[in-house]
Amino acid sequence: MAPHKAKERELLRFTTAGSVDDGKSTLIGRMLYDSKQIFQDQMEALERASRLRGEETVDLALLTDGLRAEREQRITIDVAYRYFATPKRKFIIADTPGHEQYTRNMVTGASTADLAVILVDARKGILPQSRRHGIIASLLAIPHVVVAINKMDLVDYSEERYRELVDEYAAFAEKLNIHDLVFVPISALKGDNVVEAGGRMPWFEGRPLLPFLEDITITGSRNLVDFRLPVQYVLRPHQDFRGFAGRIASGSIKVGEQVTVLPSLFHSRVRELYVGARRAEEAFAHQSVMLTLEDEIDVSRGDMIVRSHNLPVIDQEFDAYVCWMDETTPMQEAGDYLLQHTTRTCKAHVNEILYQMDVNTLHREKATQLALNEIGRVRFTTSQPLFFDPYDRNRETGGFILIDPATFRTVAAGMIRYTTKETLRELRREQGEAQIQRVAATNVTWDESLVTHAEREQQNRHRALCIWLTGLSGSGKSTIARCVERALFDEDRRVFRLDGDNVRHGLCADLGFSREDRMTNIRRIGHAARLLYDSGHMVICSFIAPYEEDRAFVRALFPEEAFMEIYVKCDIEECKRRDPKGLYAKAERGEIKGFTGVDDPYEEPTRPELVIDTTGLDVQETVDRVLRFVRETL
Amino acid sequence: MNAYRMNTFEWLESQAIYVIREVAAQFERPVMLFSGGKDSIVMSYLARKAFHPGKIPFPLMHIDTGHNFQETLDYRDSWMEQLGATLIVRTVQDSIDRGRVKEETGPNASRNALQTVTLLDAVKEFQFDAALGGGRRDEEKARAKERFFSLRDRFGQWDPKNQRPELWHVFNGMKRPGEHFRVFPISNWTELDVWQYIEQEDIPMPSLYFSHEREIVRRDEVILARSPCIALQEGERWETARVRFRTIGDATCTGATESGASNVADIIAEIAATRVTERGARADDRRSEAAMEDRKKEGYF
Numbered sequence: 044m045a046p047h048k049a050k051e052r053e054l055l056r057f058t059t060a061g062s063v064d065d066g067k068s069t070l071i072g073r074m075l076y077d078s079k080q081i082f083q084d085q086m087e088a089l090e091r092a093s094r095l096r097g098e099e100t101v102d103l104a105l106l107t108d109g110l111r112a113e114r115e116q117r118i119t120i121d122v123a124y125r126y127f128a129t130p131k132r133k134f135i136i137a138d139t140p141g142h143e144q145y146t147r148n149m150v151t152g153a154s155t156a157d158l159a160v161i162l163v164d165a166r167k168g169i170l171p172q173s174r175r176h177g178i179i180a181s182l183l184a185i186p187h188v189v190v191a192i193n194k195m196d197l198v199d200y201s202e203e204r205y206r207e208l209v210d211e212y213a214a215f216a217e218k219l220n221i222h223d224l225v226f227v228p229i230s231a232l233k234g235d236n237v238v239e240a241g242g243r244m245p246w247f248e249g250r251p252l253l254p255f256l257e258d259i260t261i262t263g264s265r266n267l268v269d270f271r272l273p274v275q276y277v278l279r280p281h282q283d284f285r286g287f288a289g290r291i292a293s294g295s296i297k298v299g300e301q302v303t304v305l306p307s308l309f310h311s312r313v314r315e316l317y318v319g320a321r322r323a324e325e326a327f328a329h330q331s332v333m334l335t336l337e338d339e340i341d342v343s344r345g346d347m348i349v350r351s352h353n354l355p356v357i358d359q360e361f362d363a364y365v366c367w368m369d370e371t372t373p374m375q376e377a378g379d380y381l382l383q384h385t386t387r388t389c390k391a392h393v394n395e396i397l398y399q400m401d402v403n404t405l406h407r408e409k410a411t412q413l414a415l416n417e418i419g420r421v422r423f424t425t426s427q428p429l430f431f432d433p434y435d436r437n438r439e440t441g442g443f444i445l446i447d448p449a450t451f452r453t454v455a456a457g458m459i460r461y462t463t464k465e466t467l468r469e470l471r472r473e474q475g476e477a478q479i480q481r482v483a484a485t486n487v488t489w490d491e492s493l494v495t496h497a498e499r500e501q502q503n504r505h506r507a508l509c510i511w512l513t514g515l516s517g518s519g520k521s522t523i524a525r526c527v528e529r530a531l532f533d534e535d536r537r538v539f540r541l542d543g544d545n546v547r548h549g550l551c552a553d554l555g556f557s558r559e560d561r562m563t564n565i566r567r568i569g570h571a572a573r574l575l576y577d578s579g580h581m582v583i584c585s586f587i588a589p590y591e592e593d594r595a596f597v598r599a600l601f602p603e604e605a606f607m608e609i610y611v612k613c614d615i616e617e618c619k620r621r622d623p624k625g626l627y628a629k630a631e632r633g634e635i636k637g638f639t640g641v642d643d644p645y646e647e648p649t650r651p652e653l654v655i656d657t658t659g660l661d662v663q664e665t666v667d668r669v670l671r672f673v674r675e676t677l
Numbered sequence: 678m679n680a681y682r683m684n685t686f687e688w689l690e691s692q693a694i695y696v697i698r699e700v701a702a703q704f705e706r707p708v709m710l711f712s713g714g715k716d717s718i719v720m721s722y723l724a725r726k727a728f729h730p731g732k733i734p735f736p737l738m739h740i741d742t743g744h745n746f747q748e749t750l751d752y753r754d755s756w757m758e759q760l761g762a763t764l765i766v767r768t769v770q771d772s773i774d775r776g777r778v779k780e781e782t783g784p785n786a787s788r789n790a791l792q793t794v795t796l797l798d799a800v801k802e803f804q805f806d807a808a809l810g811g812g813r814r815d816e817e818k819a820r821a822k823e824r825f826f827s828l829r830d831r832f833g834q835w836d837p838k839n840q841r842p843e844l845w846h847v848f849n850g851m852k853r854p855g856e857h858f859r860v861f862p863i864s865n866w867t868e869l870d871v872w873q874y875i876e877q878e879d880i881p882m883p884s885l886y887f888s889h890e891r892e893i894v895r896r897d898e899v900i901l902a903r904s905p906c907i908a909l910q911e912g913e914r915w916e917t918a919r920v921r922f923r924t925i926g927d928a929t930c931t932g933a934t935e936s937g938a939s940n941v942a943d944i945i946a947e948i949a950a951t952r953v954t955e956r957g958a959r960a961d962d963r964r965s966e967a968a969m970e971d972r973k974k975e976g977y978f
Binding site: 051052053054121122123124125126128133135147148150151154155265267275276278279280284286288289290295317319320327328329330331333344368381383384385386438439442443444446450451452453456 | 681682683684685687688689690691692694695698699701702725726727728729730731732814815821822840841842843844845846847849851852853864865867869870
């Protein structure tokens, strides 16, 4: 181990998972032993302990068992960290037990790992716990997974058995989010394919485990794209110096680059950059740095410095996978906790446990609480906005812990799944149909009413209808809707208009503009419109309704011939110029967050019944076109 | 993207600096323990880097057993000057004088266990809420599960079953009245890492680490240096040998090794080839298989 070489060595952090019976401890012992990491005194202690227990050969597993309680029970009950180095790499092993009740420890060990080694006993095959390890590796976004099929010596080094297990596990892993999955047949006990191939499995063309671990290029465990510096500590050695210290969670930054400070949204440029105590021109992910800014800006711990054109999600509502880690009390719906995320700590409220996930099967079921070692998908609201990225994009800014406010124990680990928008999109796909079916079921009852829908339409001498105007703020929806309502009323039609601002004064006064609230807003409006439709009205709805999914949801509430989607199209720059309520200006100043067209997307309708481009038209012209279209339909 | 690589030392250094800064940010009255050994030297060196160009924003504290080698004390004082750090010294002798602890007697008497009381008294005296220590997980089996942020109850005790899980780089430093934390910024370093880092950064080290001639006695395969606090047992005699120390602690229980390593590069070569762990030379770990674990439970560092 020449020192000059040692300096260039990279670090690989991996986690091992498997039960005592899988031979995990033996494997680690074997790696330490064969790579000559076991010292003479450790080996002697090992021999002493093995002899005391009446065993003939040295039990390599004893090397990695730590605490006395474990030695008594002969199981590892916590995460133990082991260190070894070869001329090529330094390794840190997070050794975790495989028992079901220790999901918590596996999650802990996995949180800092670049790679996971999952052990499978070749005789027993793929057990629920082998799957659980894969699921946890996937949840924690470990980029590389190696499945070591162990105890090959006990199945006569059978290639057939190996292939069978590989096929079974690979089929299962397809459902998971594992980018790189590798298999290796080994015997930890005999040493086959651990450090050296050994010659008893000539059919195996891959590399033995340790050489593989030495050479694998680790990708994906660091995000090098999105610059995020959670401010950890502010250095003020004297009046004229303010340094912002922290460990770069992801991305890179150079002196002179423009940055934005969250949550203040102030801009500045990086003046000086220190990596440790060394001045640097550039710094990158996982370096502990200190930087100063060109402008005097108030920045404190818990703030985040990011590149101005690449902001994280800023939200107080999100959903996450949560692994509950506390044995005393389970997580409760409506429970309040402290949430620690990067360098920020705030209060967090559990809005809803969306479902609990069986970590052996991925099966989802409804739950109102999560007990120790249970994993669920949970929606939160926090007392302050968090600056985050989805966990599978950025492990550093997507992970958080929950702390019990009474005991201060760390009770859960959370992986932010998506921004709420994406979450609900997905959940809608799963649950939306069920909801619509419930509506349909209600209709059956109404059809049995003594007054039929057809009778109402007959009395009104026109069909009932839902006219849905969608478009950007300032596109002209409300103006058109008002005029169309007036004109139809003057023609003796039963007509009523639902307007975005109006419903938000009452029906939806409790809702904000998060993705989830927007969805609830549209759902309520959809149902209100449906009630008006059922009463025989022509309903005109003017809402931005930026998401295709939401509009599709509303459309599904109505009979096909009774719903008319009109896309009020207008160039965004023109909308900004009009800006009737001054909202664009506010959004661009950062005073409003999640504003459609500024920092939230508008998804153009894919198949609207009518498109009206208001960019060059005057109001009367557009109103006439809508009226013509409505009259044709009637 | 290949340019954005960190070698092992850059990574370890960055993590340690992060942990040290986290302590300064999360706690009101932190302290850094300084023993004069290589681990605490490296840790205090990292602390200076963490707050450069400012000063280390907390004091360092030495728990002096009174059985220190003079070289250790001389080094300590000059190193503090170089760091520009504030040093607090509390002595075991003082604890003995005040009747807080009773001196062990017998040939293997050591003040190592007594340090715990002196340390906990000092924690109370200054109301320290976090004490940074140079413990490494590779030192001993029981340390392999130690956390970066290790919670001690109001009696200063470590409960291995009641340690908080640590995920990513999120460290929960919240505590109830009377509780405090021990924090170990160089948890992930091995003995070799420490020496290679010392070489890379050219950190001055106490002379005890380098080979020198000294009067010693051999006892239970441990080589103890001659000092007023070591009494010869029957059949033992002082002899002169070329030795160095792999750890620096209480003179009564810190074993020397026979070695000709006279500079850091020699030491690195020696450790890379050696077959005995550094704690293998500590007499106090040999008392029982679970010795370290027992001492940790009582509040030993």
